[in-house]
Amino acid sequence: MTKVLLLCGALLGVVWGAATNQDPLESCQPDKLTVYKVVLHTFWSRETFPKHYPDWRPPASWSKVFGKSHDKSFILFRLGMKSSAGVKAFAETGRSDLMEGQSQGDGGVYDEFNAPPINIGVGRTEAEFFVDGNHSRVSLMSKIVPSPDWFIGIDSFDLCVNGNWLDSITIEVDPIDAGTDNGFTFTAPNWPTEPQGEAYRITAQYPAHPAGSFFYPYLKRLPPIATFQFIKVKEYELSEVFHHSEDDRKYDVLKMENLQVRNDATSRDNNDIQTAIEEERQEQEVHVRPKPKPRSRTSSYYTANNYYKQYTLSTPLSTSTSKFSSTDSNSLSNTIHPNEIPVTSPAVFPAVVPRGNKDAIMSSIADSYMSQKDQQPHKKYRKFKKTSRKYRPPRDCRVTDWSAWSLCSKSCGIGEMQRKREVVKHARRGGRLCPALIETKWCGSARSCNKEYFSW
Template identity: 40%
Template sequence: MWLLILCLAVIGPCVVARCPPDVLVMYRMVLHTEWSEENFPKQYPEWRPPAQWSVVLGRSHNSSGVLWKLGKIASDSVKMFVETGKAEMLIREGADQKRGILTEFFAPPITKGVGSTETKFFVDASHSKVSMICRIVPSPDWFIGVDSFDLCRDGRWMDAVTLNLGPLDGGTDSGYTFTSPKWATEPRSNIVPIRSRTPDHPAGSFFYPELDRLPRIAKARFFKTKEFFVSKKIYSKNSLMVNSDAPFTTRASIVSPLNELKKYVAQQKGKLRKEKKSIRPEVGAFRSKVTSTTKSKARSSLIHHQNRPKPCRVSEWSEWGRCSNTCGFGEQVRNRKVTHYSLRGGRPCPALQESKWCRSNETCRNETVLFFRWQ
């Protein structure tokens, strides 16, 4: 806040470097949990149920699509999730927030205290923040999570980042132990970190007064996997064949056919200039110098040319098809057919399908885009 005031006072309105608006970025999130009896021996749950983790729920969003907030009161949907692990209210809440959320993602639960789970999601310049929540099982209302972490820094998308996570108290239940009976907190308290000496109660399952801080219980790692660009065609890295598995265009896989065509034309022009220099203007003199050996070589070359495998020929492109999704991101496809191909070999056929990114202009009833939802 003070930095913003100083900026306004000295240089006027501050310009915040944002990531490019025409890029859609895919991230992979990997959650590693480290809740072991060795690290947390006190009251470590071994049965009914043993130490484990709930399903992971997250979203990419802007400032209006916040999932939960440290130091704030938990919503009814967050209360239900941290106490029971049920995500139905959170899902409905996300659907109601419309433009505040770009994608809502899920990852499978971890059935042991130590393990990992992962999923993928999308961000863009207007929805560059990521939030995540995962319940500690068993517990009164304890969880781990990520609170509105911005993956866009200084106008660039982060390649990779690791966030250390500690246990959090949802502020909706007053139990001190993993298996304590339900005891609602009225009124609700703020969401706060659980520390080695906070809450200050000897019965607390995370109460380790001899430690300055609790061992790390989990970490969330985010990896940028792909960047997709608007209105670009999709090609594989090694050829002009279309990558039909990917719904968008990646920066590393875009190859320009126009550049290849320019190179080919330049090569043909060079060959033509060389051939012109070798041609004699006097046709009669040229014919008189042709020997029988030369005629024989020319005839052999002509036969070889006629028998050479013909390259693959294809038809013209069809019209672009309709956008595959009537709400949110989708894909448009166009095709062409092989009209001739030599079975004796020859050059491989070019791409028979092209895809490009699209987004429907129709008004969506629910603009939250779900990706990689785990059932």
């Protein structure tokens, strides 16, 4: 029976976040690097913790997870000891900048990691970190939001047992008070503990104050509020150690001029490819684009009884061949009888009318009138086609991104914060109207008030 109680006590020490100072019989090999994934599951709901459950200002949530892998000389926090300035700032505000000062290898620290915050009471988040045989322990914590100085965490848990890395393990944790604030409720105002106390575990009966948000005297133990699960992901093993001295000239040397020539050759090849693509594109455009047909100019000649049309070539002839005799069978005549070539349309250019021929003049006037009448529908069509291209679709309203949130309107108590955005382009032609340009949310709490504020 005594052995069972001792085993339970050891397990509870891990669950409560107490120091795990056990020395394994055999440490893990120092030339192996192991990657672990830690998963935080939270169970803070109204059903399991109904007392003072925060719905707003802010609602029940969790800060980011801050952790480090280290050796046995490093301590992040420990029950029964005073919290450091970094732990105090993290437990009260969620800021980890004071704890991030130590770099890798400083004070026994091997790796530092963070997991994203959980914005609701029930959720999960995860992160990965490295350990090796000389730094096989892990410590981590996450602030309870809102709270005076409460958090959950694990202190110096050793992932190496008897020379082997744990494959997977899940640890239940309870709330911990950092011992830096006297508040009993989630939204208690800032009330520093002077002098600073020691970190301790919060239970259903301790602190024994009726106003305590975790005080449930009818329960033997608080329900699990969160668990940390550690899962081994990868193992790396040192395969070879290289011993190359500085003066060893057996390695390959690449001169800068050779590197420049290689880069220039690559650039030339790219330019040649681009030029070939451009030439092929232009050649395709030439084949696709229809060739313009030469337009023939016509002139009409009238006599008293006959009608003739003269076709003039689009390309002008040289002066030496511009005149031909109509009786020469081998010469080219530019006057053609209407019986040989049908007349398809009225003359484009004004007809040459013999002077003094009244019938020819009247006929020319009639042909000119009919030509203008036939061209009017084409002008209307072109006008309609031109106006149709002026149609513009509706334009929706465009706004900028939200600005940063303004400062809280009250430094003590509940106030408001605002953020704004501006209109870049207003809606046009029936487009979608602009959305809301101002957004407001609640901010502040009584925790930010000075002590004198409560002296009334």
